[in-house]
Amino acid sequence: MTRMDLEELSNSARIILEKNWKEGFTIPTSKLYPFQWNWDSGFTSIGLSYFNLDHAIQELESLFSGQWENGMVPHIIFHSENEKTYFPNFDFWNSNVNLGAPQKPKSSGITQPAVHGFVLENLLHKFPDNDKLLAFAKSVFPKMVNLHRFFYQYRDPEKEGLTFIFHPWESGRDNSPLWDNSLDRIAIDKDKLPHYERRDTSLAPSDERPTSYQYDRYVYLLTLGKKYKYDERAIFEESPFLIQDTLMNAVLIRSNDSLIRIGERFGFDIGEIREWQSQSKKMFSEKLWNEKLETYVVYDLRAETQVLHKEIGGLTALYAEIADEDKAQKLNRYLLNLNENGFYLCPSFDVESPLFDSKRYWRGPIWPQMNWMIYHGLKKYGFDETANIVKSDLIELVSKSGFYEYFESQKSVASNMTTGYGGGDFSWTAACTLDLLKGG
Numbered sequence: 001m002t003r004m005d006l007e008e009l010s011n012s013a014r015i016i017l018e019k020n021w022k023e024g025f026t027i028p029t030s031k032l033y034p035f036q037w038n039w040d041s042g043f044t045s046i047g048l049s050y051f052n053l054d055h056a057i058q059e060l061e062s063l064f065s066g067q068w069e070n071g072m073v074p075h076i077i078f079h080s081e082n083e084k085t086y087f088p089n090f091d092f093w094n095s096n097v098n099l100g101a102p103q104k105p106k107s108s109g110i111t112q113p114a115v116h117g118f119v120l121e122n123l124l125h126k127f128p129d130n131d132k133l134l135a136f137a138k139s140v141f142p143k144m145v146n147l148h149r150f151f152y153q154y155r156d157p158e159k160e161g162l163t164f165i166f167h168p169w170e171s172g173r174d175n176s177p178l179w180d181n182s183l184d185r186i187a188i189d190k191d192k193l194p195h196y197e198r199r200d201t202s203l204a205p206s207d208e209r210p211t212s213y214q215y216d217r218y219v220y221l222l223t224l225g226k227k228y229k230y231d232e233r234a235i236f237e238e239s240p241f242l243i244q245d246t247l248m249n250a251v252l253i254r255s256n257d258s259l260i261r262i263g264e265r266f267g268f269d270i271g272e273i274r275e276w277q278s279q280s281k282k283m284f285s286e287k288l289w290n291e292k293l294e295t296y297v298v299y300d301l302r303a304e305t306q307v308l309h310k311e312i313g314g315l316t317a318l319y320a321e322i323a324d325e326d327k328a329q330k331l332n333r334y335l336l337n338l339n340e341n342g343f344y345l346c347p348s349f350d351v352e353s354p355l356f357d358s359k360r361y362w363r364g365p366i367w368p369q370m371n372w373m374i375y376h377g378l379k380k381y382g383f384d385e386t387a388n389i390v391k392s393d394l395i396e397l398v399s400k401s402g403f404y405e406y407f408e409s410q411k412s413v414a415s416n417m418t419t420g421y422g423g424g425d426f427s428w429t430a431a432c433t434l435d436l437l438k439g440g
Contacts, residue, residue: 009399010437013430016403017047020427025062029423032203034086036077039172040428042115043369046122047431050438057136064143066107069100071150074107087199098230109230110170113248116144117255151252152276154232161279162244164301166235167221171245173362175210177355178298178307183217185240208359208421242301246288247313253280254320284322294330310350312370318377328381335386344393346374347409358409365421366407368394372432391436403429
């Protein structure tokens with residue numbers, strides 16, 4: 001692409017982020033996702049910082065306004081109680097059954113990957129002497145530490161150093177085949193499942209979205225959370241779905257590193273974070289690596305076994321600098337093989353699996369924020385050639401198909417398409433593209 005084309009792409013990304021700004025926070029996209037999403041806001045803050053640092057700071061401030069007393073930052077913050085186009089809305093979550101949830105803003109009862117530490121470090125790297133950012137960083141630091149403490153205190157009851165999720169939505173990879181066997185253990189009694197009406201399939205093609213079978217189980221797990229007033233210990237005892245996830249733990253480890261460096265800069269006590277980190281990195285490498293698949297895999301706590309699938313979460317160990325040189329080489333070779341065999345990088349699921357679906361949400365398409373993390377991870381290990389492919393593939397998809405939520409991973413299929421999948425004018429796509437163009 002020419003310099004002019006890239007500049008036009010940057011300008012388009014900025015326009016989308018400005019359009020999606022809603023007086024203190026950014027929505028991922030209109031109609032389909034009309035509220036504030038947790039890890040979306042992290043990536044969006046990075047993009048906003050290129051042209052409006054105040055908005056980048058407000059994005060994180062707004063997100064942490066929904067933090068619970070136990071430290072959890074919910075995966076959705078419902079700043080408006082009048083928006084009715086989304087399910088499940090705040091009234092279905094009813095998170096205030098937990099007395100530690102704030103009355104306002106309303107929120108969901110689950111969380112998402114803790115990207116905030118590395119996002120804050122990204123902003124401080126760009127603006128090391130900005131007084132407003134420095135003051136914000138000092139004020140939000142203990143809140144971020146408290147979020148990490150939530151994971152280690154409530155989501156790691158066996159004190160292994162690995163946090164668990166009890167709902168697929170927490171992983172960010174909602175309908176990944178990773179969860180299929182665990183969800184299959186849930187027997188649904190339609191008479192006991194609360195009535196609900198999906199809104200997503202009226203706004204996006206149903207063959208791009210999770211199935212009704214999966215959604216019933218999502219609602220079941222949501223209802224289980226409400227049943228126990230979102231008490232993490234009680235959920236751990238009963239939930240049929242308990243997973244130590246690669247992405248969730250890699251992001252937490254990466255943000256631990258960032259908080260350690262930020263704490264060192266400001267002279268804060270970081271001893272607790274160092275203790276978490278020393279155990280987490282060790283356990284991640286020992287428990288989640290699968291030598292036969294040559295990748296990191298998730299662990300099903302209920303079945304007490306690894307889930308044997310290659311998928312994108314395992315690659316985020318590169319961004320967290322967990323992999324030793326040998327393991328990193330194997331992950332890099334996996335990506336190069338995909339590139340040589342006609343795939344854009346990085347497909348969200350194993351392209352050789354019968355469960356691979358290049359169109360349906362997290363079962364095969366390309367996701368911009370994942371490419372962003374994997375790009376930076378590859379750079380850390382000196383795999384510049386592969387990193388540049390990851391970057392150029394995303395830029396090619398966005399320039400050809402628009403700023404969509406996710407994209408077709410098969411080049412032969414994508415060549416006949418003019419759009420991506422899911423929501424259009426998507427904030428994290430704009431933000432990650434902007435950062436790769438200007439900062440990457």
